[in-house]
Amino acid sequence: MNTPRTLTVALAGNPNSGKTTLFNGLTGARGHVGNYPGVTVEIRAGERRHGNAQLTIVDLPGTYSLAAHSAEEHEARRLLVEQRPDIVVDVVDASNLERNLYLATQLMELKLPMVIALNMSDVARARGQEMDLPRLSALLGLPIVPTVGSTGEGLDVLLDTLAEVAEGRRGTQAPWPSQPHYGREIEDALAGIQAALRSAGGDGGPLPLRWRAIQLLENDPEAAAGVTSEPVRTAVARARAQLQALFRDPPEILMAERRYGYISGACQEATLKTVETRHTRSDQMDAILTHPLLGLPILLVLMFLVFQLTFTLGAIPMGWLDRMFDGLAGLLWTRWPPGAPAWLRSLLVDGVIGGVGTVVTFLPNILILFLAIAWLEDSGYMARAVFLMDRWMHRMGLHGKSFIPLLLGFGCTVPAMMATRILESRRDRLLTLLILPLMSCGAKLTVYSLFIPIFFPAPWRAWVMLSIYLAGILLAIAAAQGLRRAFFREDSMPFIMELPPYRLPTLKSSLLHTWERGWLYLKKAGTVILGFSILFWLLATFPRLPAAGPGGGGAAPADALAHSAAGRIGRALEPVLRPMGFDWRIGTALVGSLAAKELLVAQLGVIFSVAEGERHLTDLQAQLRRAYSPLTAFCVLLFTLIATPCAATVAVAFRESRSWKWTLFQWGGLTLLAFAVTTLVYQAGRLWPAGLRWPAP
Amino acid sequence: MQKTASSEARHPVAGQALAQAGVGQRLRLLAVHGGTGLRTRLAALGLLPGVEFRVLRKQANGPLILAMKHSRILLGRGMAQHLEVEVPHTH
Numbered sequence: 150m151n152t153p154r155t156l157t158v159a160l161a162g163n164p165n166s167g168k169t170t171l172f173n174g175l176t177g178a179r180g181h182v183g184n185y186p187g188v189t190v191e192i193r194a195g196e197r198r199h200g201n202a203q204l205t206i207v208d209l210p211g212t213y214s215l216a217a218h219s220a221e222e223h224e225a226r227r228l229l230v231e232q233r234p235d236i237v238v239d240v241v242d243a244s245n246l247e248r249n250l251y252l253a254t255q256l257m258e259l260k261l262p263m264v265i266a267l268n269m270s271d272v273a274r275a276r277g278q279e280m281d282l283p284r285l286s287a288l289l290g291l292p293i294v295p296t297v298g299s300t301g302e303g304l305d306v307l308l309d310t311l312a313e314v315a316e317g318r319r320g321t322q323a324p325w326p327s328q329p330h331y332g333r334e335i336e337d338a339l340a341g342i343q344a345a346l347r348s349a350g351g352d353g354g355p356l357p358l359r360w361r362a363i364q365l366l367e368n369d370p371e372a373a374a375g376v377t378s379e380p381v382r383t384a385v386a387r388a389r390a391q392l393q394a395l396f397r398d399p400p401e402i403l404m405a406e407r408r409y410g411y412i413s414g415a416c417q418e419a420t421l422k423t424v425e426t427r428h429t430r431s432d433q434m435d436a437i438l439t440h441p442l443l444g445l446p447i448l449l450v451l452m453f454l455v456f457q458l459t460f461t462l463g464a465i466p467m468g469w470l471d472r473m474f475d476g477l478a479g480l481l482w483t484r485w486p487p488g489a490p491a492w493l494r495s496l497l498v499d500g501v502i503g504g505v506g507t508v509v510t511f512l513p514n515i516l517i518l519f520l521a522i523a524w525l526e527d528s529g530y531m532a533r534a535v536f537l538m539d540r541w542m543h544r545m546g547l548h549g550k551s552f553i554p555l556l557l558g559f560g561c562t563v564p565a566m567m568a569t570r571i572l573e574s575r576r577d578r579l580l581t582l583l584i585l586p587l588m589s590c591g592a593k594l595t596v597y598s599l600f601i602p603i604f605f606p607a608p609w610r611a612w613v614m615l616s617i618y619l620a621g622i623l624l625a626i627a628a629a630q631g632l633r634r635a636f637f638r639e640d641s642m643p644f645i646m647e648l649p650p651y652r653l654p655t656l657k658s659s660l661l662h663t664w665e666r667g668w669l670y671l672k673k674a675g676t677v678i679l680g681f682s683i684l685f686w687l688l689a690t691f692p693r694l695p696a697a698g699p700g701g702g703g704a705a706p707a708d709a710l711a712h713s714a715a716g717r718i719g720r721a722l723e724p725v726l727r728p729m730g731f732d733w734r735i736g737t738a739l740v741g742s743l744a745a746k747e748l749l750v751a752q753l754g755v756i757f758s759v760a761e762g763e764r765h766l767t768d769l770q771a772q773l774r775r776a777y778s779p780l781t782a783f784c785v786l787l788f789t790l791i792a793t794p795c796a797a798t799v800a801v802a803f804r805e806s807r808s809w810k811w812t813l814f815q816w817g818g819l820t821l822l823a824f825a826v827t828t829l830v831y832q833a834g835r836l837w838p839a840g841l842r843w844p845a846p
Numbered sequence: 847m848q849k850t851a852s853s854e855a856r857h858p859v860a861g862q863a864l865a866q867a868g869v870g871q872r873l874r875l876l877a878v879h880g881g882t883g884l885r886t887r888l889a890a891l892g893l894l895p896g897v898e899f900r901v902l903r904k905q906a907n908g909p910l911i912l913a914m915k916h917s918r919i920l921l922g923r924g925m926a927q928h929l930e931v932e933v934p935h936t937h
Contacts, residue, residue, distance in 0.1 A: 214890035540908030644922030
């Protein structure tokens with residue numbers, strides 16, 4: 150046969166087994182984060198042509214077992230059980246063989262063609278571990294291929310073996326892997342449940358009856374929910390009760406023990422030389438890095454470095470990009486052909502270049518941040534950071550890892566939201582995502598630093614700034630508590646995770662990870678940001694003043710803005726804005742700053758018709774001081790902090806939550822919260838008798 | 847060996863919660879008090895009744911790190927309340 154065969158290969162394995170590195174090696178790093186039929190979880194798939202076979206390789210989320218506890222585990226299980234790939238490759242960390250093979254025993258029971266990739270076999274060998282692989286392979290009834298993901302060693306053999314197994318050449322010798330035997334009592338119970346399932350009629354599809362019986366006896370909630378037949382339910386309940394009475398342990402524990410027994414039996418027979426040094430180096434490092442006194446300071450220094458790298462180093466290429474786009478806009482402005490419509494020039498300059506500029510200038514931040522995160526993750530440090538931070542985050546109802554995105558949120562919400570990917574469970578990710586805009590980002594800082602010196606005397610300034618930052622943090626804590634009680638209550642996952650031994654991350658995998666994130670950002674978030682940018686340009690430009698001819702010149706920019714949709718919205722909103730102490734001018738500027746927070750200052754500049762030029766800022770400051778009280782100014786800051794995340798944030802929130810419902814909930818919820826808090830502060834502030842007669846700065 | 851009240855708390859007798867154990871303590875897991883979900887999750891990570899481990903690190907009101915034969919497990923304080931442990935009698 151010469152027609153290429155199309156095979157789906159699922160890569161399964163424990164977290165930290167080097168599965169993703171192996172995936173990159175197999176697909177030549179051309180994998181795409183595809184919207185594979187999974188809903189909430191991103192699953193990567195890639196193509197590989199090998200001999201006569203066209204392989205679609207799917208990188209399943211890392212799991213310790215097939216019992217689904219998180220969205221990721223659920224997705225891995227669903228893909229294995231419902232989609233039935235043609236072959237499963239179980240990626241096993243050679244240096245922690247027995248624990249890693251636990252998943253293998255469960256995969257065997259699915260009766261899918263299967264190959265074990267004994268990964269990181271170089272590390273295990275270097276440490277002195279010697280295995281009789283043909284013996285282990287015979288005992289488990291599975292082909293075993295030693296691989297080294299980081300160097301690509303063994304990948305060709307793995308691909309050959311996959312082809313052999315798929316073509317049935319390998320399968321004829323051992324039709325199915327040998328499965329664990331659970332002992333007479335449990336096997337009898339399984340046989341009873343299987344008989345009940347059989348007589349209840351097969352609705353199990355391609356699933357082996359034995360697998361279903363095992364799941365039921367283990368009291369797997371998903372399997373139990375799928376049972377409609379009453380006789381099956383009673384058979385399961387009776388079997389569980391009998392075994393519990395007999396062994397005084399629940400069946401799922403007994404069966405887990407038998408699986409480990411089966412594994413350790415096979416491993417002992419096949420191990421020629423064993424060592425227990427997997428963690429010695431790692432433990433030495435942990436003696437310092439998780440030290441009760443030193444751990445936290447080291448963590449804070451590292452986080453400070455990540456923050457600095459991201460926003461200080463990132464600011465350099467950001468400046469270049471900024472200048473490049475400014476130059477481009479200037480070029481369009483000066484070289485615009487006289488006959489061409491001016492509105493098109495305005496659209497290109499303010500809408501398109503402004504939008505693309507916003508998208509691209511974030512890119513250096515995102516790339517640096519993800520390179521740093523890839524290093525923290527791949528080195529194994531992230532798990533230690535979780536240990537150190539969990540106590541504090543836990544009080545907020547968040548996961549230990551949440552602090553990384555939250556900290557980054559003080560720089561920019563966009564990369565911070567993308568960093569929520571380090572959280573495995575959807576509940577933790579959503580919760581963190583929702584409260585992230587309450588961290589005062591860099592763009593908000595530009596608003597604060599313009600307003601505060603205008604309205605507050607020097608000794609007050611630092612305190613006003615601090616109070617805004619603290620208000621954000623306190624509101625985030627309150628919001629996290631409230632959201633958890635309202636939406637994420639039952640979904641709370643038991644907090645158990647493995648601390649992988651420290652490893653030196655490979656530059657290739659870090660760069661690959663970084664590139665992938667950057668590209669994803671440009672492709673998905675970028676298009677939405679550009680769309681919003683053009684939308685806001687339209688709002689601030691149309692309808693135009695009738696006096697302004699097709700050239701658009703002539704009318705004062707302030708009048709044009711007042712006449713535009715943004716100005717009208719600002720006016721229309723005035724009754725709503727009044728309780729917060731805002732007038733239509735602030736309203737219009739707020740509408741204009743929906744695209745990006747720092748635009749608030751520029752919009753106010755336009756409204757107050759400040760002439761362009763050197764005295765721009767001082768003029769605006771003087772006018773603002775005449776127009777508004779310090780209390781109003783403080784309320785503007787508070788509103789800027791809480792309300793309406795910027796367009797880029799909305800786009801990324803959608804991209805990360807994959808739900809317009811949550812994105813709109815966040816937008817609306819934060820805006821309402823801002824309205825409530827700002828109104829409260831403004832009204833309370835007005836009640837204050839003479840306290841707000843602050844000295845002029 | 848004389849035992850004061852405080853050393854009682856640091857060295858759990860048979861059937862105490864893991865959350866009460868002290869750092870450096872060698873322990874054996876007796877039972878997991880919780881639902882199927884918790885038991886199977888712990889089992890998949892190698893934490894089964896009878897398994898021995900050491901408490902490597904512990905934070906006040908925070909998580910613990912357990913050292914098992916081939917792995918290090920980070921366990922939330924809430925979880926640790928559900929694990930019943932004893933000091934192994936051997937050596």
